[in-house]
Amino acid sequence: xxxxxxxxxxxxxxxxxxxxxxxxxxxxxxxxxxxxxxxxxxxxxxxxxxxxxxxxxxxxxxxxxxxxxxxxxxxxxxxxxxxxxxxxxxxxxxxxxxxxxxxxxxxxxxxxxxxxxxxxxxxxxxxxxxxxxxxxxxxxxxxxxxxxxxxxxxxxxxxxxxxxxxxxxxxxxxxxxxxxxxxxxxxxxxxxxxxxxxxxxxxxxxxxxxxxxxxxxxxxxxxxxxxxxxxxxxxxxxxxxxxxxxxxxxxxxxxxxxxxxxxxxxxxxxxxxxxxxxxxxxxxxxxxxxxxxxxxxxxxxxxxx
Amino acid sequence: xxxxxxxxxxxxxxxxxxxxxxxxxxxxxxxxxxxxxxxxxxxxxxxxxxxxxxxxxxxxxxxxxxxxxxxxxxxxxxxxxxxxxxxxxxxxxxxxxxxxxxxxxxxxxxxxxxxxxxxxxxxxxxxxxxxxxxxxxxxxxxxxxxxxxxxxxxxxxxxxxxxxxxxxxxxxxxxxxxxxxxxxxxxxxxxxxxxxxxxxxxxxxxxxxxxxxxxxxxxxxxxxxxxxxxxxxxxxxxxxxxxxxxxxxxxxxxxxxxxxxxxxxxxxxxxxxxxxxxxxxxxxxxxxxxxxxxxxxxxxxxxxxxxxxxxxxxxxxxxxxxxxxxxxxx
Numbered sequence: 001x002x003x004x005x006x007x008x009x010x011x012x013x014x015x016x017x018x019x020x021x022x023x024x025x026x027x028x029x030x031x032x033x034x035x036x037x038x039x040x041x042x043x044x045x046x047x048x049x050x051x052x053x054x055x056x057x058x059x060x061x062x063x064x065x066x067x068x069x070x071x072x073x074x075x076x077x078x079x080x081x082x083x084x085x086x087x088x089x090x091x092x093x094x095x096x097x098x099x100x101x102x103x104x105x106x107x108x109x110x111x112x113x114x115x116x117x118x119x120x121x122x123x124x125x126x127x128x129x130x131x132x133x134x135x136x137x138x139x140x141x142x143x144x145x146x147x148x149x150x151x152x153x154x155x156x157x158x159x160x161x162x163x164x165x166x167x168x169x170x171x172x173x174x175x176x177x178x179x180x181x182x183x184x185x186x187x188x189x190x191x192x193x194x195x196x197x198x199x200x201x202x203x204x205x206x207x208x209x210x211x212x213x214x215x216x217x218x219x220x221x222x223x224x225x226x227x228x229x230x231x232x233x234x235x236x237x238x239x240x241x242x243x244x245x246x247x248x249x250x251x252x253x254x255x256x257x258x259x260x261x262x263x264x265x266x267x268x269x270x271x272x273x274x275x276x277x278x279x280x281x282x283x284x285x286x287x288x289x290x291x292x293x294x295x296x297x298x299x300x301x302x303x304x305x
Numbered sequence: 306x307x308x309x310x311x312x313x314x315x316x317x318x319x320x321x322x323x324x325x326x327x328x329x330x331x332x333x334x335x336x337x338x339x340x341x342x343x344x345x346x347x348x349x350x351x352x353x354x355x356x357x358x359x360x361x362x363x364x365x366x367x368x369x370x371x372x373x374x375x376x377x378x379x380x381x382x383x384x385x386x387x388x389x390x391x392x393x394x395x396x397x398x399x400x401x402x403x404x405x406x407x408x409x410x411x412x413x414x415x416x417x418x419x420x421x422x423x424x425x426x427x428x429x430x431x432x433x434x435x436x437x438x439x440x441x442x443x444x445x446x447x448x449x450x451x452x453x454x455x456x457x458x459x460x461x462x463x464x465x466x467x468x469x470x471x472x473x474x475x476x477x478x479x480x481x482x483x484x485x486x487x488x489x490x491x492x493x494x495x496x497x498x499x500x501x502x503x504x505x506x507x508x509x510x511x512x513x514x515x516x517x518x519x520x521x522x523x524x525x526x527x528x529x530x531x532x533x534x535x536x537x538x539x540x541x542x543x544x545x546x547x548x549x550x551x552x553x554x555x556x557x558x559x560x561x562x563x564x565x566x567x568x569x570x571x572x573x574x575x576x577x578x579x580x581x582x583x584x585x586x587x588x589x590x591x592x593x594x595x596x597x598x599x600x601x602x603x604x605x606x607x608x609x610x611x612x613x614x615x616x617x618x619x620x621x622x623x624x625x626x627x628x629x630x631x632x633x634x635x
Contacts, residue, residue: 135323138605140564146586147598154335154589237447244449245571247586264453264572268468272457279450287445 016299026291033285037097040090045075048083048091063273077273080266085273088259089281095255096282099170100236104228106174107235111181112224116212118182119189130186133179142238144176145169149247162250169248173238180227188220222300229293233286240282256282313613317606322373324602328595329372332382333365335591381596386588391596395578400480401471402577405569406562408493409501414555417508422544424509425516437513440506448565452499452572459495467492469574500569504558511554515547548619556612560605 008014017023036043063077063085076085118129136144152168153161161168192198193216201211242248243257244264251258256278263275356362375381381391424433443451460468472492475485483489519525520543528538567579574580578597585593 131323135320138320138324138560138609139601140561142568143564143601146567146582147594150586150589150591150594151331151335153586154591233445240447241449241568244447245568245583247583260450260453267453267457268461272461275453276457279453283442283446283450286447287442290441290445 013299017295020295022291023295026288026295029284029288030292033093033288034097037090037093040087040094044087044090046084046087048088076277079262079274080271085277088254089256089278092254092256092259092278093281093285095249095253096236096239096257096285099166099173099239099255100232102170103173103177103235103239104231106170107177107231108181108224108228110174111178112185112217114178115182115185116189116216119186120193120208120212120216126186129182133182137179141173141176141234142241145172145238145242146247148172148175149242162252165249166253169239169242172242173235176238177231177235180231181224184223184227185220188223189216192216192219226293226297226300229289229296233289233293236282236286236289310614313610317610320606321602324599325373325376326369328598329369331591331598332372332595333368376599382592384585384590384593386585386590386593391592394581394593395596395600396479398576398578398581400482401575402563402566402570402579404483405493405496405500405575405577406559406566408497409562410504410555410559412497412501413504413508417505418512418551421509421512422516422539425513425520426539428517436509440509443502443506448499448503448568449572451502452495452569455495455499456572466495468495471576496569496573496575499572500562500566503565504562507554507558508551512547512551515550516543519543519546549616552612552615552619556608556615560601560608563604564601
């Protein structure tokens, strides 16, 4: 363990991480947001989506530091139902992160498998997969996700849709982002598969699956990791956008996007804090993740060293 | 060059047919067209007769051909939600979306390209660093959040600009325009900024990195040695050579702009096709979804085609080679 640690401390990556203070701040902010969000049942002052704990007389309280009407029990104010904004944000961030991570994993698994198959076997299967990728790339990801959501709504009842909404969203976002992984992985496979070590593995009779996973896949870890980090930011934005448009998660289980939509409905009356605080949280989270992604891309790119 | 154009045309038709196939499967197999047309007390027999009459019992390839034939003539069936013809619903709302996207693209280009040139020429100046920081924030803020924040400042707090709808419009034939009234122009400002901001940051970053690269090349040094003015070098030599990737990205982004308009339209209650699409997703109004899909597919294919043809105008090297591979990165 300590040998592994000292090796990591000597590495180029760690050095480039330490020398960029912006990256260190971004990493700290990301970790802080993730930890607070996942500990929200322990840390949040209220349980905002348990109707039994809500009282309408607490409704529309402004943030405590900005107005004399505020109360310290609701540091960032409350919405029209009397829900504490701070607690809503903590629970909402957790949901946004879960959807973000899950859809990146879906996209990654799907994209890597299709890319490996496409590159390794070539021929018709390669042509079919890559033409599908081309057509899908013609459309922006958010449109593909909307379309998938609309199709699922057409196939099942409304009530059933609310129950499985989170899976539909994860699937829709995952399916809309697989192309990039597939193309990257396919490219590396085409390069690697004619090298001697892969031929040697083939000669000793290893199965194609084993060769792909054990020998070809490790070569693409770097680029895939970079795409995944950048995609995490995009996936979080996509989920927020879908929820904001009212086709994402139901308002009984609000993510950051849903919170912003609910706040936007009462924005004209001037109760800005209901929208602005979840919005700032979302922006900070995505900014931090994007900064990490940018750094990782530069750090793993040998051309820039 | 002719061969190249022909090949691109064939590819475009292939993509359009694929999109049409997806739309057809949506239209035909997700949700039942008969259910949407008849009441609950229609007997099974009458349903079967209707099915026969509409040709829904014929083999799928024939139905597909008829679907494409109808689509080419702008007939997309009736909306499940409003029972209006889908073609007319889309046509009524198309001007709103196109005008919004046009203004957003203009805003992005007229502000983004000069900003990119400036930051590329003076990368160490403090204003360049400021532009860079702002662009990073611009890329991280989701479109709808930018819209909400603009509404909050300019409508709710300052009361300067309207926050929803198109304001006053003037009807010219079937086209309704915002450009001819003051109220209409005011209503365009906030949505155009919201929609264009992401494209602006993208263009700025692209022009900046291209300029940084071009300014290091030998022909710029020679141009300086020849004693040309800075203005002639910066715009005549440097900017001109960054144009190929800029055209690619602008073109591809124009399509994204029209698609992303659906988010902006929702925020600003802008009565365009994007808003129509969101409503149709919420109600799973399949005919509208299918028609929107084909419309966007057509727009994307057209834009890509125009971008490819523009390369020949911009890059003289391509004209002689009888259509080499596509240049420029994505």
